[in-house]
Amino acid sequence: MFSLPDWLRSKPKQLTEENQKPASELDAEPVAKVGTNIDRPVINLYRPHITSGDCLIVTGYQDFLSSLSILMKELPELRDPENDSDIRIRISFGIDTANTKRLTNPKPVTEEMKLYWLERSGLQVEEDHDLIAVLAKHAIKTGIIDLRVFDPELAKRKLGISGDRRLHSKIVSSPKGAVAGSANFSYSGLYRNIEYADDLDAGTHELQVERTEAAEQAWDVSVDWNTEALEILEKLIKPVTAEDAMARTISEQKGFKPWLTGARKEITSHTLFGYQQELTYEACSIVYDHGIAFVEAPTGSGKTEIGCHLAEALSETFSEVVPRSPVHGVARKNAAVIAPPKVIPSWRKYSTNSLQPVANSKLAKQHLRGAGDEERSGLRLDQFGILIIDESHTVTPGFEQASQMASAIELAPPSWNVCLSATLLGNRDVDWLTHMQEKRASIFMTPTFIQAMGELFERETHVPKDIFNQDTQLAVLSEPETTLT
Known part of the structure; x- marks a missing residue:
């Protein structure tokens, strides 16, 4: 989709003793922070950028309910309808609506993605925590959260690409630096799946600049999707009377x-x-x-x-x-x-x-x-x-x-x-x-428990019976020496 950056192009170079860096210089080079969700959560890499006040998120998977619920969790102040902060969060989603292609004339990508969500899930969400995504409505209406979806037609005109190609990048950038890797901006990507993502601080490496430019390029070839997102969020919660709620419960x-x-x-x-x-x-x-x-x-x-x-x-x-x-x-x-x-x-x-x-x-x-x-x-x-x-x-x-x-x-x-x-x-x-x-x-007595109880009973059968003889002299403990005595 994007032009191949310089750092990915092959550059044959023969190493000589003159251009080999000494060990002291290698140790001084910046080391990227890494997240895998095994022992280092990916969300820990994303959090500083999310809370920086100006964050751009490019994700290839359009699970926008999961994305919004993550933002509501990491930035709880956005839940407040009275919030008027200077935070700016931009998200560019990739699209994958192949399972909703129609035989009629193709619809705009914004409409296609909206229909994909409404027809696929309707009022149902796959994860309970995704329901808090509805709390993002105020932030979307006020522009604090700005949503776009990748438009292949726009990418053809601006980037000169050909064919039906989709956005699959995963980049998060902010004034603090940029993160890139395999993790989509979703609960699965940031918390569950085994991923690989690394974070480069601003000004530490030329790759950080490349990532930031690639993220902005993806944002530039995406189209506004806030109206459609608000329409979907409105369908997640339906105001009802107490009588309707009781009837639904029954x-x-x-x-x-x-x-x-x-x-x-x-x-x-x-x-x-x-x-x-x-x-x-x-x-x-x-x-x-x-x-x-x-x-x-x-x-x-x-x-x-x-x-x-x-x-x-x-x-x-x-x-x-x-x-x-x-x-x-x-x-x-x-x-x-x-x-x-x-x-x-x-x-x-x-x-x-x-x-x-x-x-x-x-x-x-x-x-x-x-x-x-x-x-x-x-x-x-x-x-x-x-x-x-x-x-x-x-x-x-x-x-x-x-x-x-x-x-x-x-x-x-x-x-x-x-x-x-x-x-x-x-x-x-x-x-x-x-x-x-x-x-x-x-039902709840497991074989391990039954075996342990059997061993306990077996030990009890070997305990000498004279321990229950009341005629046996009992040891007398002397009173301890204390300040009171």
Whole structure:
């Protein structure tokens, strides 16, 4: 794009003893400051220039939201609408709108770049911190921040270049010097990516002058983009009433599509009633947050149908958010329903291939974990991600007289659990909730922790028992000598 600077042109030169510099002169030459984001952050090189009061930034990547958010972070005084400082920040962006080329007549580069941003992201930002870019509106309106985009047509006329060539330079210059390297002026370039950039102070090297001139040359072949940038920033924040904000919040809380299964006739051959959909969605949300939910509804309200929809919705969610167990090679998925024998036919009537009904009377006759053998078949509760307990008020958790249903669930690894019942929450259910939450705590016991605890218990078994003998004489410590004594 630019004419090749003199310092890049080859200049064959034979070194002789006369023109070789002594070591003392080499040591006296200026050494560039370097940033890589490994042990030396690139932002540390840029910061003195950004805060100098007159900074020109040339970047090949047009992530202007990220660029503005960096300026708002490094120059917080620009956030104040009353600020009237003499700071001047100029940014020349490269363009890359190849994915938005149209079949009609080409649009001006300023319009093309605006459409690229609005069509690519709309009201969405990739990084949360990019939202503070909206605070730069006042600085742009007052000219403190001046934005331009590289115009290939203008570069053709002024620089004599040919073809569709794009700006890819990364230079930051100020009265203090100039930085050049691989880092774009974005969060990724200045904070995350492994880059290389070096900084030369003003007047220390001819390369600093070359960099400053190249940056000004890029600025000269760029066109104003402030109006378009302000239009995009205006779309990031939309003033709404309190009622609209509340409605949006409720919609987001109730609008997760995988849990909106009420209209899916293929699950139970008909749609859910409104209250059934609400119970299904709320139960999914509670299970996702806490691992267990109680669904209490009167007899005849369709708890079986609700359970079938819960099995379908939670199975899909479980498979997406819970990774494969490092212990078991088989992926855990689908749901098992443990219910009294009298309601098993009803479950089988509506169950899909993601749900397996199991009569609680058969639990004692099956291997609850792993494959079966010649004597008992295998239920493999350890391979289900969801356990639904119908008539949960009949479950008797505890350590002395636990019911077979409770014992079966204890043997299963931590999973997502739903309890269905027409009986109001009572003490037994509270005990069950506490018991299940304690069971779920084992999720967070890592193998390293378990091994450390095992070693601790092993050491305790070798401790002499006579240390607990109260007849043993204890050592008497004499009181220390102090000024009071």
